[in-house]
Amino acid sequence: MHFYIVAGFVLFTLFPLTWPVDLPYEFWIKQILMRLIWAGLFYLNLLFLTPRLLYKNKALLFICISLGMVMASVYINSFLDDVTGSRAAFIKIFDQNPVEYNSHDFYWTMMTALVLLGISTILAFYKKLKIDQSVFEAIERDKVNTELSLLKAQINPHFFFNILHTIYGLADTNSAASKDAIYTLSHMMRYVIYETKNDLTDLEKEIKLIEDYIKLMRLRLSENVQIIYEKPAGMTNYEVAPMLFLPFVENAFKHGISSVNPSYIYIDISQTGNKVKLEVKNSLFKEKAQHLEDSNGIGIANTKRRLDLLYPDRYTLEVFNDTKTEDYTIILTLVLK
Numbered sequence: 001m002h003f004y005i006v007a008g009f010v011l012f013t014l015f016p017l018t019w020p021v022d023l024p025y026e027f028w029i030k031q032i033l034m035r036l037i038w039a040g041l042f043y044l045n046l047l048f049l050t051p052r053l054l055y056k057n058k059a060l061l062f063i064c065i066s067l068g069m070v071m072a073s074v075y076i077n078s079f080l081d082d083v084t085g086s087r088a089a090f091i092k093i094f095d096q097n098p099v100e101y102n103s104h105d106f107y108w109t110m111m112t113a114l115v116l117l118g119i120s121t122i123l124a125f126y127k128k129l130k131i132d133q134s135v136f137e138a139i140e141r142d143k144v145n146t147e148l149s150l151l152k153a154q155i156n157p158h159f160f161f162n163i164l165h166t167i168y169g170l171a172d173t174n175s176a177a178s179k180d181a182i183y184t185l186s187h188m189m190r191y192v193i194y195e196t197k198n199d200l201t202d203l204e205k206e207i208k209l210i211e212d213y214i215k216l217m218r219l220r221l222s223e224n225v226q227i228i229y230e231k232p233a234g235m236t237n238y239e240v241a242p243m244l245f246l247p248f249v250e251n252a253f254k255h256g257i258s259s260v261n262p263s264y265i266y267i268d269i270s271q272t273g274n275k276v277k278l279e280v281k282n283s284l285f286k287e288k289a290q291h292l293e294d295s296n297g298i299g300i301a302n303t304k305r306r307l308d309l310l311y312p313d314r315y316t317l318e319v320f321n322d323t324k325t326e327d328y329t330i331i332l333t334l335v336l337k
Helices: 002-018 025-054 059-084 086-094 098-151 157-173 175-197 203-220 246-255 300-310
Strands: 225-230 263-272 275-283 315-322 327-335
Touching: 025 059, 025 086, 025 098, 059 086, 059 098, 157 175, 157 203, 175 203, 203 225, 203 246, 203 263, 246 263, 246 275, 246 300, 246 327, 300 315
Parallel strands: 225 263
Antiparallel strands: 263 275, 275 327, 315 327
């Protein structure tokens, strides 16, 4: 914008060269001085008057000062005419009436000053609009990041306590299994502490977290619970938001098992190109059905909100609550880049 304004001023200044007369040096001196005055008027309004007055709703004061600046530029133009001798030289060359020259120069100078003030005011507001937009976008990004931090799935702390108790019980009866469980748990804790700080992680690591979770949960479950886990070999690795799949798996373990009745959990992860599908199915018990979406802040509703923020128009989430077959199923399809 500034480039075009300067280019226009240069062309405007050099336009008299197309006239079929040789203009005196007094004319060019006056033109250069006036261009400097107009440049000062332009940037004074752009950098000082509009930000200090119009931005703060002092429109009346701004109008008064602007009109004063317009009249001052008219006076300065007339003053430079006398000082440089431009008026006398111009009238002599074109044999023009002094009154007609003064009238024409007055309106021309005033209109130029008004146009410059108008353009600089528009530029100042455009600049403010861009700054306000940048600030707004930064605030929105901070809000989204804050919301994502709050929504980011965290493994239920009770899970760690229960696993530690299980490991404690294994320490005397099966020391090898307890060591293996501690090693697996340390992997999960490392993932939760370090990987969740990043916006993205490897799909392989996310799947490995689910496998570690299943492995540890098997230690606590009785033989009445059947766990089926399917994962295709040779999956292509993509980047994915951390802790995105685990809430659905944790939800199934929390609500889909019974200490009395036989139950099952089915987990299937498949991939087609850059699409990854997670299907989690579990037993449905009447006493737990109404609490299925309430999982201590990491339920399906919160995870769906996180998906909305991270993968808009790039995911589908289907939930089936079938009381007839006593099954609860979620199917998440995610398009990765």
